[in-house]
Amino acid sequence: MALDKMTDLYLRTSDPYPLQSAAFNGLHEFYAHLREGRLTTTRCLGCGSVCWPPRRFCPECLTDKFDWVDLPKEGTIHAFSIQEAGAPQGFLAPLVFAVVKVEELRIFSLISCSEPKKIALGQRVRFTTLAVTNEPGGEKRMLHAFEPF
Numbered sequence: 001m002a003l004d005k006m007t008d009l010y011l012r013t014s015d016p017y018p019l020q021s022a023a024f025n026g027l028h029e030f031y032a033h034l035r036e037g038r039l040t041t042t043r044c045l046g047c048g049s050v051c052w053p054p055r056r057f058c059p060e061c062l063t064d065k066f067d068w069v070d071l072p073k074e075g076t077i078h079a080f081s082i083q084e085a086g087a088p089q090g091f092l093a094p095l096v097f098a099v100v101k102v103e104e105l106r107i108f109s110l111i112s113c114s115e116p117k118k119i120a121l122g123q124r125v126r127f128t129t130l131a132v133t134n135e136p137g138g139e140k141r142m143l144h145a146f147e148p149f
């Protein structure tokens with residue numbers, strides 16, 4: 001195996017983020033919406049169920065027909081945890097992970113903030129995005145996140 005191939009293999013196996021392009025991800029529209037500044041999820045065309053995270057099939061009626069709906073950009077911290085060490089590539093500890101209540105959905109998310117010790121249950125947060133490492137082909141990758149306001 002050539003050295004450049006080993007490097008490619010190493011980078012992919014140590015990359016904690018999903019590949020987001022249409023070639024690698026059946027829910028690539030979700031990531032395209034993030035790049036547009038939109039927080040979206042799937043809505044079942046069979047029964048109308050709105051799920052988080054976005055699904056390729058409905059857990060209620062099992063259809064694979066769905067469309068995309070925009071979610072409100074504000075929510076409330078329902079639960080959270082602070083990671084003090086072992087941050088993934090591209091992030092510095094401490095990191096705040098939270099379950100954010102957005103309407104009836106509970107969205108697991110990173111919280112982007114400069115003062116993690118000030119995060120509290122019930123705190124209002126708004127949607128934002130975090131840029132992470134690019135796709136192997138160079139396309140920009142984004143993650144959803146929330147920030148206090």
Ligand SMILES: [Zn+2]
Nearest residue numbers: 044047058061
């Ligand atoms: Zn359904």
